[in-house]
Amino acid sequence: MDRLYYTPKEVAEMLRISDDAVLDLVHRGEIPALRASARIIRIPTAGFEAWREGRKPVRRRVRISQASEPERVDGIGEGEQLPEQAQALRR
Amino acid sequence: MIEATTAELLDYLADVIERAERYGAVVEPPYDALEVEWRRSGDDLLMDLDVRPRLDRPTSVQITLRERWRPIDQDRWELAEYGYELRDFELDYRRALHQHDSDHFVRRFGVTSHEHCEAALGSATCGHYAGAACYGALDGLERLYVVWTSGQKPDCSRMRCLGDRGA
Numbered sequence: 001m002d003r004l005y006y007t008p009k010e011v012a013e014m015l016r017i018s019d020d021a022v023l024d025l026v027h028r029g030e031i032p033a034l035r036a037s038a039r040i041i042r043i044p045t046a047g048f049e050a051w052r053e054g055r056k057p058v059r060r061r062v063r064i065s066q067a068s069e070p071e072r073v074d075g076i077g078e079g080e081q082l083p084e085q086a087q088a089l090r091r
Numbered sequence: 092m093i094e095a096t097t098a099e100l101l102d103y104l105a106d107v108i109e110r111a112e113r114y115g116a117v118v119e120p121p122y123d124a125l126e127v128e129w130r131r132s133g134d135d136l137l138m139d140l141d142v143r144p145r146l147d148r149p150t151s152v153q154i155t156l157r158e159r160w161r162p163i164d165q166d167r168w169e170l171a172e173y174g175y176e177l178r179d180f181e182l183d184y185r186r187a188l189h190q191h192d193s194d195h196f197v198r199r200f201g202v203t204s205h206e207h208c209e210a211a212l213g214s215a216t217c218g219h220y221a222g223a224a225c226y227g228a229l230d231g232l233e234r235l236y237v238v239w240t241s242g243q244k245p246d247c248s249r250m251r252c253l254g255d256r257g258a
Contacts (some may be wrong), residue, residue: 002146004240032113036237044240046115046145057112061126062101068131076157076174077191081218 005034005042093170093227100160100168104129104138107156107228114236116142116154129160136160136168138228144239151180154235156228175231177238178212184244185209188222188231200253208247217252 006014008022011031015022023041026033032047050056095103104127108118119141121127129136138158144150154177161171172191179185187207196202196219206222209215225231238245 002148002242004144004146004242032110032115034114034233034237034240036240042237042240044114044144044236047113048115050115051113057109058125060105060108060122060124062104063126063128064097064101064136065128065131068133076159076172077189080189082192082195 003045005044006048008033008041008043011043011048094163095160095168095170097166097168100129100136103227107138107140107232110229111140111142111154111232114232115145117145118142132159134162135171140228142232144236152239153178153180154232154239156231158228170227173225173228173231175225175228175235177235179239180212182244183212185212186235186238186245188225188234190224202253205253206250208245208250210244210247216247217250217254219253220247221251221253 008026009019012019012022022031025031026041026043031043031051034042034044036042108122108127111118117123122140129138131137136159138156138160140156142154142156144152144154155175157172157174157176158170159172160168163169173189174191175188177186185207186209188204189207190204193203196205200219200221202221204222204224205219207215208217208220225234
């Protein structure tokens with residue numbers, strides 16, 4: 001089965017540093033991490049490997065398009081049955 | 092309601108892409124370019140970003156982050172709608188975090204946001220599930236990544252159905 005994340009403890013073992021040092025790197029935003037709950041942190045494997053190899057995302061330049069474009073056909077929530085519609089169908 | 096200035100929105104889109112890549116995801120075109128855009132739709136601004144969580148083999152998993160921001164002032168915008176979706180075609184499930192058609196949902200259920208859960212793609216046993224509102228795409232991305240990294244189908248039966256069973 002694919003490993004999708006590491007625990008902070010596993011990362012600590014791989015890096016040969018303490019658990020607290022890993023958590024410090026997580027809290028400083030150095031190691032990418034997910035907060036699965038208030039007490040559970042997951043470190044995505046692909047993100048960790050990229051960080052370990054020193055690969056960093058390139059910061060994008062962002063602008064606002066000049067022209068209004070036609071929307072993609074499936075708008076947000078489009079095709080979804082709304083509450084009133086669902087009720088009406090049952091009457 | 093989440094509000095932002097134009098400058099904040101420009102930074103925000105860059106932040107979302109950067110966060111996805113830091114998680115190890117592949118960002119799909121056109122957002123993989125060095126220069127990316129908020130798309131205009133009338134007066135609104137749209138984000139329509141697809142990312143693929145990466146493993147060391149090809150996978151069929153897609154996360155889509157969509158937002159519509161509406162102008163409320165000369166240089167201020169509000170997040171009017173969002174739809175954050177995870178489709179795992181390997182394990183065959185869908186999870187989604189939505190806020191749209193808020194008037195309908197407030198009138199009927201007293202909520203502005205809702206979720207979707209399909210333990211098999213295309214077969215929902217509940218039309219809309221209760222769920223906490225997202226604080227934007229960074230939050231939505233993290234929540235969907237947590238679902239995906241569990242490596243299992245979600246247990247939709249543990250979620251609270253708002254209504255419209257089988258819708």
